[in-house]
Amino acid sequence: MDGHQVQQPRLRDQVRAVIRVNRYSIRTEKSYWYWIRYFIRYHGMKHPRDMGPQEVNGFLTWLAVQRNVAAATQAQALNALVFLYAKVLDKPLGEIGQVVRSKKPKRLPVVLSHEEAMRIINRLEAPYRLLASLMYGSGLRVTEACRLRVKDLDFNQQVITVRDGKGAKDRTTLLPGPLTTELESYVDGIRRSWKGKDPALRKPCSLPFALSRKYPKAGSSIAWQWLFPSQALSVDDLGNTVRHHIHVSSVQKAVKRAVEDAEIGKPAGCHTFRHTFATELLKRGNDIRTVQDLLGHADLRTTQIYTHVLGQGFAGVRSPLG
Structure with missing residues (x-):
């Protein structure tokens, strides 16, 4: 050779x-x-x-x-x-033949009542309580909530922009009215820390790979600051020391403990808040297409599973018992 x-x-x-x-x-x-x-x-x-x-x-x-x-x-x-x-490999597979398809049944998602969701949320401490409130109030996935930046909140339009959600798609969803004052105060606190050159914000926040090359100073701007930053620093792909967002696993652990403390008797977790967001909107008469858009589902069939959770998949048919 x-x-x-x-x-x-x-x-x-x-x-x-x-x-x-x-x-x-x-x-x-x-x-x-x-x-x-x-x-x-x-x-x-x-x-x-x-x-x-x-x-x-x-x-x-x-x-x-x-x-x-x-x-x-x-x-x-x-x-x-x-x-x-x-x-x-630049070697497309083409026809792979007949594959045995998985037949594992799809289970209906676990959902909470509004009261159960609030019982869990009220047992959480900062910043986890606010994160869980956004998962429930806006239908965010836990990763989407953790990755929110200052620029993603639009208080005038009352919307949250979810960047690079599942499938690398952007979407907008509701900024919950009851959280507006708390979130405005929270963002003001980040602005004050940033203007005051707080040592915790001295290192730039991590940026998407291509952006960090094109706009290397964006990580030090207020718009790109994480809403929920990690306490620890890390090293990005370019070898720079940066601050990442809060780790998803820490949020999951906090929610798991709160679920146990709330004693609701259901196997709930972070994603259960998103399921509950969807069922609550449908229960209150909102159009399923609107719910689909808010959740960012590519296929309406994914959203329709929530109608089965609510027992609405039977075209209004009622039991003869009453």
Whole structure:
């Protein structure tokens, strides 16, 4: 072998580079790499370029038959492998043949009553109480709530802009009226700390990968400050010391403890607030298409599951018992 031959970047680095050029979210990056690595291990560490449709078919079928994964999980694995072959290896899969589809039943989501949701929220301390209030009041996913920046709140229009939500899409949702005063005061506190050159804000906040290259000073501006910053500093992809947003796992742990303390008798978590947001809006007579837009669902069928939670999927039919 020629000692001067240029070595190919590791597959992990190739995947990361293509994902970031395409502006996929960090969560998608982690998810795709998880499935790509799983696929490689399943086939005895063979490199994907030495495999193809037959091996992809075998892996997806094994997930459904042996691992009994949900249909959405199997689809996510397929998406990751389609991406790998088409975008990274430049070797599109084409027809992969008949795959055994996962038949794991989709369970109805757990939802809370308004009173149960408030019982949990009122057991949380700052900043978790405000985060949970936004998950319930605006229908945010926990990652979306954690990633909010000062510029994402529009108090005049009473809307919150969710940047790079699931599927790397932006959307707007409700800024809850009862939270307006508290949020305005909260943002004013961040502004005062920023103007006063608070040591906690001395380091810039982390920015999306492409933006940090194009506008390196944006991380020090008030507009880009995180609403819920992490206490610890971290290092970004360019080697700069930055402040990231609060870690999702810390919010999940706090909510889990509050659910236990509230003794509501349901297996609830952060995502339950989002489910409850949707069911409460439908219960109050809001149009399902509007709810779909607020949640950022690409497919109306995803939103329609909440009508089954409410028992509204039967075209107004009532039981003969009354």
